[in-house]
Every structure is written in C-alpha cells, then in structure tokens.
Amino acid sequence: MAKVSESFMRLQAGYLFPEVARRIDAWQQKNPGEKVLRLSIGNTTEALPQAIARAMHEKIDLLSSRETYTGYGDEQGDRPLREALREHYQKEYGVSMPVSAFFVSDGAKSDAANIQSIFSASAIPAIQDPAYPVYVDSSVAGGHTGEYENGGYRGIVYMPCDASNGFVAVPPAEHADLIYLCFPNNPTGAVATKDELKAFVDYAHREKAIIIFDSAYSDYIESEGIPHSIYEIEGAEDCAIEIGSFSKNAGFTGVRLGWTIVPEHLYGDETVHRLWNRRQCTFFNGASNIAQSGGIAALSPQGRKECLDLVGYYKKNAEIIRTGLSEIGLECYGGINSPYIWTKCPDGMSSWDFFDFLLDKTHTAVTPGSGFGKKGEGFVRISAYGHRENIEEAVASIKENL
Numbered sequence: 001m002a003k004v005s006e007s008f009m010r011l012q013a014g015y016l017f018p019e020v021a022r023r024i025d026a027w028q029q030k031n032p033g034e035k036v037l038r039l040s041i042g043n044t045t046e047a048l049p050q051a052i053a054r055a056m057h058e059k060i061d062l063l064s065s066r067e068t069y070t071g072y073g074d075e076q077g078d079r080p081l082r083e084a085l086r087e088h089y090q091k092e093y094g095v096s097m098p099v100s101a102f103f104v105s106d107g108a109k110s111d112a113a114n115i116q117s118i119f120s121a122s123a124i125p126a127i128q129d130p131a132y133p134v135y136v137d138s139s140v141a142g143g144h145t146g147e148y149e150n151g152g153y154r155g156i157v158y159m160p161c162d163a164s165n166g167f168v169a170v171p172p173a174e175h176a177d178l179i180y181l182c183f184p185n186n187p188t189g190a191v192a193t194k195d196e197l198k199a200f201v202d203y204a205h206r207e208k209a210i211i212i213f214d215s216a217y218s219d220y221i222e223s224e225g226i227p228h229s230i231y232e233i234e235g236a237e238d239c240a241i242e243i244g245s246f247s248k249n250a251g252f253t254g255v256r257l258g259w260t261i262v263p264e265h266l267y268g269d270e271t272v273h274r275l276w277n278r279r280q281c282t283f284f285n286g287a288s289n290i291a292q293s294g295g296i297a298a299l300s301p302q303g304r305k306e307c308l309d310l311v312g313y314y315k316k317n318a319e320i321i322r323t324g325l326s327e328i329g330l331e332c333y334g335g336i337n338s339p340y341i342w343t344k345c346p347d348g349m350s351s352w353d354f355f356d357f358l359l360d361k362t363h364t365a366v367t368p369g370s371g372f373g374k375k376g377e378g379f380v381r382i383s384a385y386g387h388r389e390n391i392e393e394a395v396a397s398i399k400e401n402l
Contacts (some may be wrong), residue, residue, distance in 0.1 A: 007140060007145075008141050010146075010147060011137055011140050015137070017367070020040050020355075020368070021041075023359075024040075036365050037363055037365065037390050038390075039321070039386060039394055040366050041367070041385075044251045045385055045386050048255075049251070049303060049310060053294075055293045055297035056294045058293070060290060072286065073289055075280045075286050076103050076104065076286075077286065077287065078104070078289065080296055082099045082104065084295070084300075085102050085259055086099050088299050089229065092228070093228050100273075101264060102259055103261075105259060107247060107252075107256045107258040108216045108245035111260040113134050113138035114279070115276070117142065117279060119142075121142060121143035121144055124144070125144050125156055125177070125179075125180065126172050126179045127156055128169045129160050129374060130188065131182065131187075132186045132214070133371065136153065152373075157172045158374070158375075161375060162375060166190055167185065167190035168183075171199055171200050171203035175207050176209055177210065179210070179211045181200060182214035183214075184221060184337050185340075186214075186216070187340055187369065187376065189337070189339075193225065194232065197233045197236075198234070201234070201240070204239040205239055210241060210266060211239055211241065212243065213241065213242045214243050215229055216247065217338055218244070219248070220337055223336070226337065238263070238268075241261065241266075241272075243258065243261075244258055245257075245258040245259075248314075249308075249310065249311050250294070250295075250298040250303075250307045252291070252294070256287070256288070257288075257291040260276075313388070314384045314385060315339070316388075317386060318335040319335065321384060322341050328402055330343050330344065331344035339383060339385060341384070342369070343379060345379060345380060348378075350370070351370040351376065354366075354368070355367075361402070362394070362402070363397060368380055
C-alpha cells in the first residue's frame with residue numbers, strides 16, 4: 001500500500017475554520033430554528049461592486065461567441081491585469097516593479113502555501129504567534145518542522161505577539177530562512193510602522209532570509225504613515241515576496257483571484273523568480289479569465305472607488321463591534337486598520353470556553369484565538385464581515401447577555 005506523507009501526518013487535528021463550522025452546526029442541531037450571528041470566518045457578504053460585475057458579464061458574453069472565445073491564458077496571468085497591478089503599485093504606493101514580477105493566482109491562501117514548494121525542506125520558517133493557520137500548516141506539510149509539542153512545532157521560529165509589543169513581532173534572535181509577515185494582521189488587526197518593517201528587512205539582509213509578506217488587507221489601512229506594501233521599505237525589493245488578494249477589498253472570496261510579486265532578483269540572484277515561474281507553468285493553468293476580467297475592472301478608477309466604498313462598509317462594521325464591546329469593558333485590539341477585532345476573553349476564560357459562551361448566550365459565533373497559535377489563547381477574533389443589521393444585532397445581544 002502506498003505510504004502517506006509523514007509531514008502531513010504531523011498536522012494537528014482539523015483546520016481551524018472547518019472546526020468552527022462543525023461546532024456551529026452541532027449547536028444548531030441541538031437548538032433547531034435558532035439563528036446564529038456569524039462573526040467568525042472572514043467571508044465577505046456584500047454584493048460585488050457593479051463595475052466588476054459588469055466586466056465579468058461582458059467577459060462571459062465574449063466567451064459565449066465562437067468569434068471572441070478564448071481558452072488558456074498565460075500561466076503568469078493575463079497581461080492587461082498584470083499591467084494594471086504594476087500601475088496600481090506605482091500610483092498608490094510609489095512602488096516600481098516590472099510586469100514580469102507579478103504572478104496572478106486563484107487567491108492569496110494558495111500562494112502563501114505553494115510558495116514553500118520552491119524552497120528546501122531544510123529552510124527554517126519564522127512565523128508570528130498568533131498567525132493565520134496556513135503559514136504554520138503549510139510549513140508542517142512542506143516538511144520544514146519536527147513534531148508538535150508544548151503548543152508548537154519543533155523547527156519553527158515563533159515570533160510572539162502580545163499587548164506588550166502591540167501585537168507586532170520583532171525579528172527573532174536566532175536564524176530563520178523564511179519569514180512570514182501579515183499586515184494588517186490576521187488575526188490581531190495590528191499594523192506595522194515603516195520602522196518596524198525596516199527591522200525585518202535589515203534582519204533578512206543579515207541572515208540572507210526571504211520575507212513572505214501577506215498584504216491581503218492593505219486597503220483597510222487608514223492611519224497615516226503605515227505602509228501598504230513591504231516594497232515601500234528600502235531594501236525590501238532584494239529580500240521580499242509579497243502576496244496580495246482581491247478577496248477582502250473587491251468581494252472575491254468566492255470568485256477567487258490574487259497575485260504574488262516575486263522580484264526578478266533576490267539578493268542579486270534570479271533563481272527564486274525562475275523557479276516560481278517554473279512552478280506556476282507546470283502546476284497551474286492560470287486563474288479564471290472571467291475572474292481576471294473582474295480584477296482589471298477592480299483596478300480601474302471606477303472600480304477602485306467602488307471597492308474602497310465596500311471596504312468602508314466593513315470598516316464601519318468593525319467600528320460598531322469595537323465600540324460596542326469596549327462599552328461593556330471588553331479589551332479590544334484591531335478594528336481600526338483592519339476588519340478584525342482581537343478581543344480578550346473576560347474573567348480568565350479560555351478561547352474555546354468564550355466561544356461556547358457567546359454561542360450559547362448570545363447566539364454569536366466568533367473564532368477562538370487559540371486556533372491561531374499558542375499566544376492566541378485567551379482571545380477571540382471577531383470578524384466585521386457581515387450584513388450591517390446582523391452586526392448590530394450581534395453587538396446588542398453580546399451587550400445584553402454578557
């Protein structure tokens with residue numbers, strides 16, 4: 001019989017979000033007919049911006065005619081979308097990258113995991129704690145770690161994030177080869193200043209490490225002086241890969257579209273760029289051409305306006321949650337430059353105990369912080385993705401029943 005991967009066997013339990021969904025389903029079976037207010041998974045709920053929807057309809061019309069039908073596109077992404085991304089970075093961030101550095105994908109989550117396939121299993125990952133689970137789980141599945149013990153995996157350099165450092169990690173004292181950073185952060189909602197990111201760029205240069213920077217929530221930044229892209233930091237173009245997404249600003253969680261920027265030369269060497277191109281050409285046939293037409297529209301002047309209006313809707317939701325919970329004495333972080341509110345559990349409750357309490361007493365579902373790492377214990381992540389009326393109902397229920 002074929003043997004399964006020993007690395008995959010090291011993965012602990014189930015993936016966090018399916019486990020949350022399983023527990024919600026079990027609760028609903030015990031409480032038939034009761035409504036659950038879902039402030040857990042970061043799944044967008046509002047309609048696609050109209051400029052995007054029109055562009056996708058137009059693309060479907062073209063595909064429905066033999067004369068205008070198109071099949072496979074470039075594995076790296078359709079040239080007009082890559083051009084639009086290049087112009088977007090130049091115009092909004094002052095970042096100049098060649099079109100060849102942009103690779104279009106079916107979403108940031110896939111690339112955050114797949115990027116590890118071009119690095120040796122001996123590469124040591126450094127990951128914030130707490131962190132989006134895919135960074136850890138892909139490191140485990142990719143063979144970068146040892147066994148799980150004491151709330152973490154041997155072989156990962158954990159960078160603790162807590163209230164004492166504003167939930168922004170500092171570079172580790174020990175060596176790492178791959179450094180996962182996510183700002184605005186999922187799950188804590190924290191943002192990093194230029195000086196804080198410069199410290200990681202300097203560390204990367206010292207250790208000849210590569211930063212993998214997840215910027216999926218960059219459009220939620222409203223505070224002055226906070227960088228939207230790692231490439232706004234001097235020296236980052238020599239040591240960093242950046243992952244972006246249309247999911248959380250254009251409502252593409254189900255449409256699926258993202259991109260990864262791999263500079264042509266990291267530390268003066270073209271190997272990483274060449275291997276990522278090889279990987280995509282071999283294992284990926286390109287993102288949906290319908291989705292890519294929507295991405296082009298999202299980056300147009302009208303599309304950008306409508307996307308930022310959508311972001312503003314979710315940011316208002318976040319403000320309602322943070323303000324309401326703070327009024328009853330809960331300790332809240334994030335929710336200003338982020339759609340997530342990182343909330344401390346009251347009375348020393350554990351993350352899963354508070355999850356159960358909120359579900360039972362307020363019919364509100366959140367995400368236990370312990371699912372994001374050892375340092376997430378004692379917190380829950382509350383998502384601002386939802387219809388406004390449900391957000392307001394959930395906050396009112398928590399205020400009434402807590």
